[in-house]
Amino acid sequence: MMFNSKTIILGFLALPFALLAEDDWPQWRGPERDGVWRESGIRTELNTNEMGWIELRWSVDIGAGYSQPTVADERVYVTDRLDDNEEIERVHCFDFNTGKGLWLHEYPAVYAMGYESGPRAAVLIDKSTSDRSRAYSLGGMGHLHCFDARTGEVIWKRDLATEYQIEMPRWGIAASPLIEGDLLFLQIGGKPDACVIALDKHTGQERWRAIDDDASYVAPIMIDQANERVLVVYTADELFGLNPETGKAYWSFAMPGSKWPIGISTPALTSYQGKRYLFTINAHVGSALLLLDEDKPEVTVAWRKNDPKTQDNLHSLIPTPYIKDGYIYGTHQKGELRCLE
DSSP, X not given: OEEETTEEEEEXXXXXXXTTSSSOBOSTTTXXXXXXXXXXXXXXXXXXXXXXOOOEEEEEEEEBOOXXXXXXXXXXXXXXXXXXXXXXXXXXXXXXXXXXXXEXXXXXXXXXXXXXXXXXXXXXXXXXXXXXXXXXXXXXXXXXXXXXXXTOOEEEXXXXXXXXXOOOOTTOOOOOOEEETTXXXXXXEETTTEEEEEEETTTXXXXXXXOSSOOOSOOOEEEEXXXXXXXEEEOSSEEEEEOTTTOOEEEEEEOOOOSSOOOOSOOEEEEETTEEEEEEEETTTEEEEEEEOSSSSOEEEEEEEOOTTSSSOOOOSSSOOEEETTEEEEEETTTEEEEEO
């Protein structure tokens, strides 16, 4: 995406393989929520024109925003914001092959946050329901919508900021929603004891709420541990492993000390020498590697680094580090690329 004043050009390149034809990108960081594309038959060379450029298949002008486009069933979903005459957020659906607009939904959204360009969270596409696929969008001020993914019909909606008495985070609501089974999981920083909530994905009704803490901007993930499914959520000051059915905490790991909640990077699951770990990072309070106990849902600290002045640490702000073969690759502070063993 390229920025031009308050307009974003959403463009797709004519790549020499059936991009996402068999493997959609329906949510934040892809099908498994880990940033890995598992499509087969990917070419290592790209067809280009006489100028050496990959051919642009199509582009459309939309408003500004920070949300990652998502793709499902040859449709592209993305959100934006306009503030020329009135403040509104919009949810777009485009044809993947042509860029033709298929549906658009807009609603008033008066911003009270920093970086007001637009929504943050990626639209989540759920194809597991028998009747119709659904699209879930979460706006920067907590406007939550459930759409018919094909038609754009609003199935249900909620104003989470009002309903949950959210003291709006400095940079708004940003953690992309997560679905498993019939539950929709969100980190919103609600009150009382509703930093994390689970809603019925069909109706929007609350199933449980948990944690008395402010919200961060970290998208939740789901992992397997000790024959249990564990919902991993990093709030303002603590990393939690929750029972996804009840919201009860299996374990937690405190990472306090930030000047304000600044967690953005998604926790990363990795395996090394037969053991499984969670890696988490915060620009203000450093990084930690947690060993996952496979006999019971608990964690122990493998190591913790919280001094930004040392060379063997990462204080990454936004990007999730990449972990492979026992090495952690990421950016430190203002952009220095580092690799940790």
